[in-house]
Amino acid sequence: MKKFIAIAVCKLAAFVGRLLGKGSSMPGKLALRICPDILSRLTLPERIVAVTGSNGKTSTVEMLVRCLTEAGQRVVWNKEGSNQIEGVTTMFLRACSLSGRVKCDTAVLESDEQYARHTFRYIRPTHFMILNLCRDQLTRNGHPEYVLERIAAAVGGDIKLILNADDPLVYSLAKLTRGEVVYFGVAKGVINDGFEPMYDDGRVCPECDGEMSFSEHTYGPFGHWSCHNCENKRPTPKYELTSLDLESGRMEINSSAEISSAIRTPFSVSNLLAAFAAASELGLDGKTSAKALSGYALKSGRLRTWKNGDKNITFLTAKHENSVSYDQSFAAAVKRGGDVLVIVDAVSRKYFTGETSWLYDINFSLLASERIGRVYLAGAYVNDLAMRSELAGIPKEKTVLLDSLDGMSRAFEESSELYVITCFADRDKFLSRLPETAKEGQGVC
Amino acid sequence: MLKLYYICPELGNLYGDRFNLTVLASALAEVGVETETVEWRRSDPEPDLSDAALVYFGPVTEHRLEIMLDAVRPFADKLRAEAEGGLPMLFTGAAAELAVEEIVKTDGTVIPALGIVKGRAVRRENRRVGDYLGDMDGRIVAGFVNCQSHVEEGELPAFETVFGIPEKTEGILKGNLLATYLTGPVLVRNPWLRRELAERILKRIDPNAEMPTWSEDSSDRGYEVTVNELKKRMQK
Numbered sequence: 001m002k003k004f005i006a007i008a009v010c011k012l013a014a015f016v017g018r019l020l021g022k023g024s025s026m027p028g029k030l031a032l033r034i035c036p037d038i039l040s041r042l043t044l045p046e047r048i049v050a051v052t053g054s055n056g057k058t059s060t061v062e063m064l065v066r067c068l069t070e071a072g073q074r075v076v077w078n079k080e081g082s083n084q085i086e087g088v089t090t091m092f093l094r095a096c097s098l099s100g101r102v103k104c105d106t107a108v109l110e111s112d113e114q115y116a117r118h119t120f121r122y123i124r125p126t127h128f129m130i131l132n133l134c135r136d137q138l139t140r141n142g143h144p145e146y147v148l149e150r151i152a153a154a155v156g157g158d159i160k161l162i163l164n165a166d167d168p169l170v171y172s173l174a175k176l177t178r179g180e181v182v183y184f185g186v187a188k189g190v191i192n193d194g195f196e197p198m199y200d201d202g203r204v205c206p207e208c209d210g211e212m213s214f215s216e217h218t219y220g221p222f223g224h225w226s227c228h229n230c231e232n233k234r235p236t237p238k239y240e241l242t243s244l245d246l247e248s249g250r251m252e253i254n255s256s257a258e259i260s261s262a263i264r265t266p267f268s269v270s271n272l273l274a275a276f277a278a279a280s281e282l283g284l285d286g287k288t289s290a291k292a293l294s295g296y297a298l299k300s301g302r303l304r305t306w307k308n309g310d311k312n313i314t315f316l317t318a319k320h321e322n323s324v325s326y327d328q329s330f331a332a333a334v335k336r337g338g339d340v341l342v343i344v345d346a347v348s349r350k351y352f353t354g355e356t357s358w359l360y361d362i363n364f365s366l367l368a369s370e371r372i373g374r375v376y377l378a379g380a381y382v383n384d385l386a387m388r389s390e391l392a393g394i395p396k397e398k399t400v401l402l403d404s405l406d407g408m409s410r411a412f413e414e415s416s417e418l419y420v421i422t423c424f425a426d427r428d429k430f431l432s433r434l435p436e437t438a439k440e441g442q443g444v445c
Numbered sequence: 446m447l448k449l450y451y452i453c454p455e456l457g458n459l460y461g462d463r464f465n466l467t468v469l470a471s472a473l474a475e476v477g478v479e480t481e482t483v484e485w486r487r488s489d490p491e492p493d494l495s496d497a498a499l500v501y502f503g504p505v506t507e508h509r510l511e512i513m514l515d516a517v518r519p520f521a522d523k524l525r526a527e528a529e530g531g532l533p534m535l536f537t538g539a540a541a542e543l544a545v546e547e548i549v550k551t552d553g554t555v556i557p558a559l560g561i562v563k564g565r566a567v568r569r570e571n572r573r574v575g576d577y578l579g580d581m582d583g584r585i586v587a588g589f590v591n592c593q594s595h596v597e598e599g600e601l602p603a604f605e606t607v608f609g610i611p612e613k614t615e616g617i618l619k620g621n622l623l624a625t626y627l628t629g630p631v632l633v634r635n636p637w638l639r640r641e642l643a644e645r646i647l648k649r650i651d652p653n654a655e656m657p658t659w660s661e662d663s664s665d666r667g668y669e670v671t672v673n674e675l676k677k678r679m680q681k
Binding site: 135138139140142143145146199203204209211351352353354355356357358359360361380381383384386387390391401 | 461
C-alpha cells in the first residue's frame with residue numbers, strides 16, 4: 001500500500017510541478033518520506049547506466065540517450081539534471097506503472113558524485129561510467145581524492161565499469177569491481193590543448209604513492225601517464241579517439257567510426273567519446289552511435305552567438321568553481337582572437353561567499369596572449385578578478401574594470417569581437433543587458 | 446636574494462595557495478627585496494634551510510599529507526630548530542596539521558606530526574566548509590575553511606573567531622610561525638597579513654630595518670568588499 005501511495009503522490013506532485021515549471025526532486029522527496037525504500041520495491045529495467053564525474057555528466061547522458069533512442073530503445077533518464085536520490089526517485093516513479101514496473105529498455109542516470117553511494121543502496125546500476133575527477137566546486141567536494149572515496153563507496157559487486165583511461169584517479173576504481181572494466185581514452189597526438197594545466201593532481205600514483213609523470217597531456221590534467229615506482233600506467237582503451245579536427249568537428253573512434261559533430265572543445269569531445277563507449281557496451285553498433293552523434297548539438301546552450309551590426313558577441317559557458325571549463329573557454333577565445341568579458345557576480349546562489357580560490361586554478365595567463373585585445377572584468381568579484389589578472393601577467397593597460405554590471409554596455413560598444421565568459425548563474429545578467437539590436441545566430445558547442 | 450622555500454609543491458598545492466608565495470614575493474619586490482622561490486620535492490636531498498627567509502607548506506589532501514610527513518620527517522629537528530630561531534614559517538589549509546605534535550585520524554589512529562608547536566589535530570568524518578572572519582589584534586582576517594580537522598590544545602591561537610566556525614579560535618601563531626586552515630589564498634585575500642609577514646621576514650634579517658610604506662592594490666579593495674559582505678551576512 002505504501003508503495004502505491006508513494007508512486008501516486010510522486011506522479012501527482014510531478015504533474016503539478018511541471019505545470020508550475022519546477023520540482024524535479026520534490027516529488028521524489030515526498031515519495032521517499034512515504035516509503036523510504038521505494039526504489040528497491042520497483043521492478044527496474046534490465047539495464048541501468050549511471051554516469052558520474054566532475055565534468056560532463058549532463059552532456060554525456062544527453063548524448064548517450066540520443067544514441068539509445070536513435071537505436072529504437074525506450075529510455076528513461078533524469079533529463080532535468082536532478083542527480084541526487086530525490087531526483088532519481090522522481091525519474092523512476094514518473095516512468096513506472098502504479099504497480100511499480102518501470103517500462104523501458106534502459107535507464108540512464110546522471111548521478112551526483114558525492115551521493116552515488118546513497119542512491120546505489122536501493123538500485124544497483126548494471127553499468128557505471130566515471131568520466132573524470134578534477135577540481136570542481138571544492139566548497140562542497142573538498143578535493144578530487146575526497147570525491148574518489150565517495151565514488152569508491154558506490155562501486156562493488158559485479159558492476160561493469162566504463163572508465164576514463166586518461167585519468168589515473170578514475171583508473172584506480174577498476175580494482176573495486178568483480179565485473180568487467182572497459183576504458184575510453186584519447187590517443188597520443190590527437191588533442192593538444194596547447195597549454196599546461198595550472199595544477200596536476202595526477203602526479204601521485206594511486207597504487208604506491210610514487211611519483212607519476214605524463215608523457216603527454218591531452219586535455220586539462222589528463223593524458224598518458226605512468227608511475228616511476230611501480231607498474232601502474234594508463235591502460236589501453238577499448239574505445240580510443242584516433243583522430244580529431246576541432247575546426248570541422250570531424251573525428252574518428254578506433255580509426256573506424258567516423259563522426260561529424262557540432263562539438264568544438266576537447267572536453268566535450270571526451271564526453272562524446274564516453275557516450276560512444278557506453279552505447280557500444282550497451283550493444284549498439286558503432287555505425288548507429290556515430291550517426292546519432294553526428295551533427296548533434298548539445299541543447300545546453302553552451303556556446304551562443306549574436307551579431308550586432310558589424311560586431312560579434314559570443315557567449316562561452318564556464319562553470320564558476322571549475323577551472324577546466326574556464327580554461328576551455330579562455331582557450332577558445334584565444335584561438336579565435338578578440339576581446340574577452342569575464343563576469344563573476346554570484347558564486348553561491350544563496351549568499352555572498354568570499355571563496356574565490358578556484359580563480360587561482362584557472363589559467364588566466366591565456367588572456368595575456370596577443371590574440372586577446374581587451375579583458376573586461378565585471379561583477380561583485382571584479383576586484384578579485386583584477387588581482388587574479390595582475391598575478392597572471394595580464395598587462396594593466398589591457399584590463400578594464402567595469403564598476404557595475406551595466407558597464408557591460410561599454411564592452412558591447414567598444415569591441416568588434418567579444419567573448420563573454422561566465423557561468424549559467426550569471427548568464428541572465430549578461431543576456432538582459434545585450435543590446436536590443438543584437439540578433440542571435442546558430443551556436444555550436 | 447632571499448629564498449622562500451616551498452616544501453612539497455607537488456603535494457601541497459590545493460586551492461591556489463601557491464599564490465601565497467607569489468604575492469609575498471611581489472610585496473618584497475615592491476620594497477626592493479629580490480626573492481627566489483625554492484621548490485623542495487620529496488625526491489630531492491634534504492634541504493639546507495640555513496639560507497631560508499621563509500618555509501611554506503601548502504594545502505594538501507589528508508592522504509597526501511601523510512606522504513608529505515614521511516618526506517619531511519627526516520629533517521623535522523631542523524625545522525623545529527629553525528622555528529625556535531625565528532625563521533618565518535607558514536602552513537595553510539590541512540598542512541596546518543603538520544606543525545603540531547600528532548594527528549588523530551577518523552579511525553582513531555594517531556600519527557606523529559612534526560611537533561614544531563604544541564597541540565594535536567583531530568579529524569572528523571565530515572568536512573567543515575565555510576567562510577571565516579577572525580580577529581588578530583584588532584585586524585580582521587577573511588578566509589575560507591575547507592578541512593576535516595581542527596587543531597586542539599594548541600599554542601597561542603592565531604585568530605579569535607568572529608564568524609564561521611564554532612571554535613573560539615583558529616590556527617596557531619608562535620613567534621614567526623603561522624599555521625592556519627584558512628585558504629583564499631589567505632595572503633592574497635588579506636593584504637595586511639601579507640605585509641605583516643613580509644615585515645617579519647625583513648625584521649629577521651635586519652631587526653633595525655625601517656618598515657616600508659605599502660601601496661594599495663586591487664586586493665585591498667577586494668578585501669574590503671569581502672569583509673563588509675561577510676559582516677552583513679553575520680547580521681542576518
